[in-house]
Amino acid sequence: KQGLQVAIDGPASAGKSTVAKLVAKRFGYIYVDTGAMYRAVTYWAMQHSVDLTDEAAVAELMQTLTISFKPGEPDQLVFANDQEITMAIRQPDVTNNVSTIAALPKVREILTDQQRQIAAAGGTVMDGRDIGTTVLPQAEVKVFLVASAAERAKRRYAENIKKGIDTPLAQLQAEIELRDHKDSTRKVSPLTQAADAVLVDTTPMSIDQVVDTIAEIIKKQS
Numbered sequence: 527k528q529g530l531q532v533a534i535d536g537p538a539s540a541g542k543s544t545v546a547k548l549v550a551k552r553f554g555y556i557y558v559d560t561g562a563m564y565r566a567v568t569y570w571a572m573q574h575s576v577d578l579t580d581e582a583a584v585a586e587l588m589q590t591l592t593i594s595f596k597p598g599e600p601d602q603l604v605f606a607n608d609q610e611i612t613m614a615i616r617q618p619d620v621t622n623n624v625s626t627i628a629a630l631p632k633v634r635e636i637l638t639d640q641q642r643q644i645a646a647a648g649g650t651v652m653d654g655r656d657i658g659t660t661v662l663p664q665a666e667v668k669v670f671l672v673a674s675a676a677e678r679a680k681r682r683y684a685e686n687i688k689k690g691i692d693t694p695l696a697q698l699q700a701e702i703e704l705r706d707h708k709d710s711t712r713k714v715s716p717l718t719q720a721a722d723a724v725l726v727d728t729t730p731m732s733i734d735q736v737v738d739t740i741a742e743i744i745k746k747q748s
């Protein structure tokens with residue numbers, strides 16, 4: 527196996543994908559955005575007017591969907607079959623429905639399998655909610671990234687403005703808190719810190735400081 531498995535979990539907008547991407551770059555690892563996979567399923571189900579609470583129907587529809595990633599700047603490109611959905615899966619309608627899809631056990635089973643296959647070779651930085659607890663319980667490095675809800679809303683707001691999405695700050699914070707609540711209280715693989723994960727509170731930290739902190743943890747394990 528070449529390289530380590532690095533699991534980065536935490537609540538919405540804690541900066542997971544931003545730092546995971548930079549850590550992967552620094553070590554020459556592959557970055558895997560598992561949130562994008564749940565978002566892709568949500569997008570696909572909405573496009574096909576499938577009831578998002580109908581587990582069997584969503585699972586069946588997933589047989590028509592192949593999710594893939596291609597390199598891109600600043601964001602990795604996400605595809606549903608041959609359709610590029612990078613921007614579409616970040617729109618508020620998908621964001622606000624994704625926790626419903628993510629609560630379906632069958633959906634989690636299918637995506638977890640795919641995620642394990644991608645990470646099998648090692649040299650992966652995978653971010654999500656249940657990577658350290660469920661997807662890769664053997665990961666050599668586990669980080670749980672948190673930040674205050676106010677700080678996370680502020681960061682998401684700044685990111686959204688760049689993408690031309692204009693949701694008011696207070697509404698963003700409410701949406702983030704609601705999504706965290708749904709993700710933390712679902713029955714299957716809820717968002718929770720793995721016992722052996724290192725907790726990093728990024729509220730007062732810059733992106734570089736967070737990346738350096740994680741890089742140190744990886745070096746100690748190598």
Ligand code: C5P
Nearest residue numbers: 560561562564624625628654655656709
């Ligand atoms: O990371 P991101 O905010 O893009 O994730 C979107 C949603 O996908 C989360 O709110 C959660 O419902 C779901 N998710 C999950 N398990 C993961 C990654 C994401 O349930 N490993």
